[in-house]
Amino acid sequence: MRSRSTIYDVAERAGVSAKTVSRVINNSSLVAPDTRRRVLAAVAELDFHPDSAAKGLRQRRRKSVGLVIPYGSDFVFQDPGMWAQTNGAHRALSERGYDLVLAVPQTRELVLHELSRLTKNRTVDGVILYAMEGVDTLIKEFDRLKIRYVSLSMCYSGQDYNFVDTDSSYVCHLATKYMIDQGARRVGLIREPEGFFHPAKATAEQGYRRAYREAGLSADESLILPGEYSVESGYERTCRFIKDVPGIDGILCMSDPMAMGALRALREHGLTPGVDIDFVSGDDFAASRAMWPGLTSIRTPLYEQGYHAGAMIVDYIQSGKKIPGKLLKGELIVRQSVRSRN
């Protein structure tokens, strides 16, 4: 196969210098219309594609971003929402001329190694960090190592920049209020794990408490348990609710994997959601939709989250300035798993 054509081949064919070709393919305005046309014709004829390595070497940027997937955090590969977020991130990057490189460190310890490699050898210009446990300590290292990042669905306590998340407080308030309005009085909340950091005033628990307060009711402490975003933890917490909380009439579970476990626990205790007890799932994945009776669920705008993260990391790379964090609103999808008592 003949070696592919270079900018010099194009220049020769168009009867101009290499620099002029460079101007044309980079949309510099300082080119005469006629010259531009001749160059573009030559580009097409020779099927010229500027070498990304040469370009990257010269310009000291790769126009690509890493997406860090925390392999080994067991909940993640149970999480069908990951694709939606990846898809959104890819779209935003693609629209801005950036490629997406997947980084899948095998263990938590390897995260820094892998990201040092990718960023310091300039394979990527920055990274998007998918939610992972203990990301808060990690992020501080990123700041120290000057790794450019945006974190997705997660930030450390007090971080007010370079993150995208959905407002847990908002959606949890929405769901709790709905359940109370329908007649529920003792709703068990399986909330996000202790180790997960969220921006101030945006925890699920706060939204939950606000809904109770606004309804003039008081929420029992025993009604709130942290989960671990795993099927197992959803199962265990639900069993505890059934055993320890007399008169519990609803369960609100802040993620689908936990909801899967919770549903199994209900089944084993002979309780049918929407019939014997109210149930709201914290995500709206395929499993929720396929189930019968349909689960009333919180829809997190996953694609949008990913998209904003992609847009944000590019802003950051290009401006060099930290970007204020962004909180998105979710919505409640009403199906059959909450009883109507009105």
Add this chain to the structure above:
Amino acid sequence: MRSRSTIYDVAERAGVSAKTVSRVINNSSLVAPDTRRRVLAAVAELDFHPDSAAKGLRQRRRKSVGLVIPYGSDFVFQDPGMWAQTNGAHRALSERGYDLVLAVPQTRELVLHELSRLTKNRTVDGVILYAMEGVDTLIKEFDRLKIRYVSLSMCYSGQDYNFVDTDSSYVCHLATKYMIDQGARRVGLIREPEGFFHPAKATAEQGYRRAYREAGLSADESLILPGEYSVESGYERTCRFIKDVPGIDGILCMSDPMAMGALRALREHGLTPGVDIDFVSGDDFAASRAMWPGLTSIRTPLYEQGYHAGAMIVDYIQSGKKIPGKLLKGELIVRQSVRSRN
């Protein structure tokens, strides 16, 4: 921020030439042990990471591979198995020193554009093609454009190289035989779409027919329908079976999204899998496992498929020679959705 260190900084600090540093970091054996140690020390002290662009420019390879996700084929983003395959592919690539770049062409027409860009501008050295409709015509273009590829879960009619797939004939035979052994006699098969090409003698239908033949039974033509790998098509085909095939006593559905639709159809007709009718799902995703009664399913080795695809594209890139295609075996996961009549 001080500009990051180059190979010359390391050379100076170690008191050797740049080339010697290059030898050390590339594991050339022609370096004196003592020199090597001094160089490695300097590398560590300066936190030196060889610039991937400079290296790629010089060596004319990027050590990265594209994974093409056919966005727009609606079934794909319903497919939780995509991550397993991506994960396997990433692992194989990572072990071989390659990065994975995601390519998500928005439409079928953009596939060639996007891949031309990524390969001709040397962003990637080759690509893995995720299953998509009409990939067979696409692949022929790849051959013409000299794009290095391996196709995943798919190949064109007659292609006997550069693909990884699971042997549909094998797993379908396994499932059909099991259902017949348990007492089913009229099993409806919702098989892969017409447009999907598989290596000769490896279609689901062939395995199905063989199982019938071996049992000394004959399979009615009306028992076999092609699906489209979508929820909708599973629903529609199942309704047709129930309406048109008297005495149907089992359904075998070659993918999970189709199975979701099929299950809905059964439910609407008042039929419970494992009680009124036998049912086997063609994949074994979370939804199958979470369901009750548990779905007897075919487990496709998705991670392994991805892994082999990653290994194969690297072999191809490095050797320049086409690699014989690989067919993997799946297995049957027995749960409660097939009645035991023995």
Add this chain to the structure above:
DNA sequence: CTGTTAGCGCATTCAG
């Protein structure tokens, strides 16, 4: 075993 020279393909000076 080690060093020198040259150039990968492009874009950035700085002149015209």
Add this chain to the structure above:
DNA sequence: CTGAATGCGCTAACAG
């Protein structure tokens, strides 16, 4: 508006 010279950081080819 256009071009000539230079070098980004690395390694292949060729010495020694």
